[in-house]
Amino acid sequence: MAHGFDRHDHRACVASALSAAEAACAGRGLALTPLRRRTLEILLESHAALGAYDVLARLEAEGFGSKPPVAYRALGFLVDNGFAHRIEGLSAYVACARPGSPHEPSFLVCRGCRRVAEEAIAAPLAPEAEAEGFAVERMVVEAQGLCSACRESGRGAAPC
Amino acid sequence: MAHGFDRHDHRACVASALSAAEAACAGRGLALTPLRRRTLEILLESHAALGAYDVLARLEAEGFGSKPPVAYRALGFLVDNGFAHRIEGLSAYVACARPGSPHEPSFLVCRGCRRVAEEAIAAPLAPEAEAEGFAVERMVVEAQGLCSACRESGRGAAPC
DNA sequence: ACCCCCTTGTTATATTATAACGCCTGCGCT
DNA sequence: AGCGCAGGCGTTATAATATAACAAGGGGGT
Ligand SMILES: [Zn+2]
Ligand SMILES: [Zn+2]
Ligand SMILES: [Zn+2]
Ligand SMILES: [Zn+2]
Numbered sequence: 510m511a512h513g514f515d516r517h518d519h520r521a522c523v524a525s526a527l528s529a530a531e532a533a534c535a536g537r538g539l540a541l542t543p544l545r546r547r548t549l550e551i552l553l554e555s556h557a558a559l560g561a562y563d564v565l566a567r568l569e570a571e572g573f574g575s576k577p578p579v580a581y582r583a584l585g586f587l588v589d590n591g592f593a594h595r596i597e598g599l600s601a602y603v604a605c606a607r608p609g610s611p612h613e614p615s616f617l618v619c620r621g622c623r624r625v626a627e628e629a630i631a632a633p634l635a636p637e638a639e640a641e642g643f644a645v646e647r648m649v650v651e652a653q654g655l656c657s658a659c660r661e662s663g664r665g666a667a668p669c
Numbered sequence: 670m671a672h673g674f675d676r677h678d679h680r681a682c683v684a685s686a687l688s689a690a691e692a693a694c695a696g697r698g699l700a701l702t703p704l705r706r707r708t709l710e711i712l713l714e715s716h717a718a719l720g721a722y723d724v725l726a727r728l729e730a731e732g733f734g735s736k737p738p739v740a741y742r743a744l745g746f747l748v749d750n751g752f753a754h755r756i757e758g759l760s761a762y763v764a765c766a767r768p769g770s771p772h773e774p775s776f777l778v779c780r781g782c783r784r785v786a787e788e789a790i791a792a793p794l795a796p797e798a799e800a801e802g803f804a805v806e807r808m809v810v811e812a813q814g815l816c817s818a819c820r821e822s823g824r825g826a827a828p829c
Numbered sequence: 830a831c832c833c834c835c836t837t838g839t840t841a842t843a844t845t846a847t848a849a850c851g852c853c854t855g856c857g858c859t
Numbered sequence: 860a861g862c863g864c865a866g867g868c869g870t871t872a873t874a875a876t877a878t879a880a881c882a883a884g885g886g887g888g889t
Contacts, residue, residue, distance in 0.1 A: 513801070514801050514802070514803065515801070540835080540836080542836070542837090544836085544837075545836095560875080560876080561875095561876070561877075562875070562876075573837085573838095574837065574838050574839080575838090575839095576838070576839060576840080577876080577877065577878080578837090578838080578839085578877090578878075578879090579837070579838070579839095581876095581877065581878075582836085582837080597757035597758050597809065597811075598757050598809050600845090600875085600876060600877095615793065617797065617798055617801060617803045617805075619803070620806075626797075626801055626803070628797045630793050630797065633775065633790050633793050633810060637777065637786075637788045637790070638777055638812055638814070641673070641674050641675070641777060641786055641816070641817070642674070642816070642817030642820075643674065643777045643779070643786070643812070643814055643815070643816050643817065644814045644815045644817075644820060645777075645812045645813070645814040646780075646813055646814040646815070647812075647813045647814070648810075648811075648812050648813075649757065649758050649809060649810070649811040649812075649813065650793060650808075650809070650810050651757075651808070651809040652798055652803070652805045652807075652808050652809075653805070653806055653807045653808075653809065654798070654803055654804045654805040654806040654807070655803070655804045655806070656801070656802070656803050657801070657802030657803065657804075660802075660804060700866080700867080702867070702868090704867085704868075705867095720844080720845075721844095721845070721846075722844075722845075733868085733869095734868065734869050734870080735869090735870095736869070736870060736871080737845080737846065737847080738846090738847075738848090738868085738869080738870085739868070739869070739870095741845090741846065741847075742867080742868080743868095760844085760845060760846095760876090
């Protein structure tokens with residue numbers, strides 16, 4: 510199981526993700542430019558999913574461009590190359606927990622704190638897809654709910 | 670396996686979904702008003718996912734209100750009560766293939782024609798969630814890809 | 830020097846979604 | 860009948876997410 514909700518050495522988490530991204534870019538001839546690298550660092554600061562406009566605000570505050578395409582393009586690069594993932598259920602973006610290697614991720618997504626745990630599970634639906642003659646290109650698997658911290662703190666609790 | 674991409678008696682499909690919705694509303698004290706019923710009929714016309722604004726345009730053309738909340742509220746009613754589902758990967762809505770009974774749906778979603786096949790699979794991620802102390806409230810399982818018809822017709826084919 | 834590709838930046842616009850308020854109707858109550 | 864309330868539908872206005880299209884610069888190859 511990947512961490513995300515548990516306590517862990519997050520500096521190591523960030524460092525290993527960044528070096529994996531650097532290595533993957535070097536190996537594949539991709540340009541991890543300052544903008545793209547900084548965008549990844551912003552996502553890596555926590556295991557929470559950030560909206561594109563949250564990322565954009567951070568980038569702008571640090572001297573990068575201020576218009577939506579700046580963030581969307583950097584996020585697109587990260588997602589296309591497997592360094593980040595889009596969480597469809599939140600329209601938000603999260604750093605990949607296993608950068609560098611291709612994988613079909615699935616997620617536990619807390620609606621209280623927006624933190625995300627990335628899991629590696631076998632893809633479901635393969636037999637059904639085959640029966641329909643359907644060619645699966647990408648699987649979206651997101652479990653939405655509440656993490657233990659949010660449950661205990663009452664964040665996101667259902668109104669009486 | 671549910672239909673969606675295969676040929677089938679679609680009039681029966683629509684009729685049974687509508688009568689299931691009527692029965693469920695009657696049984697649960699829900700008001701299947703003309704607006705809500707018509708919205709469901711619009712979704713049922715095909716197995717393709719429709720955007721909220723597509724639905725709104727249809728409703729407006731038929732004399733209902735023309736502003737977004739009209740469509741969003743009707744769709745919200747249908748989704749909340751299990752008569753329709755939101756396809757997160759398309760920000761779109763599709764009629765439920767098994768209305769009336771609660772279920773955790775999963776979908777094959779064609780990016781060529783936006784048609785959707787609803788499947789009933791066992792939820793993945795349960796053991797991972799338990800290990801994290803995570804309380805799953807809703808599973809999103811969507812296989813994005815191309816249906817056989819779209820593959821054969823070249824719709825959505827990757828550029829050379 | 831010149832060209833070409835890529836990256837970043839911009840302007841403008843499209844698409845999806847919700848907040849907040851008013852009117853009306855149906856319904857239970859007195 | 861008269862009243863009050865809840866729900867549904869309509870509106871206005873605005874928020875949030877996303878992309879199209881174009882301009883400027885850099886850097887490498889020839
Ligand atoms: Zn970490
Ligand atoms: Zn949480
Ligand atoms: Zn059908
Ligand atoms: Zn198709």
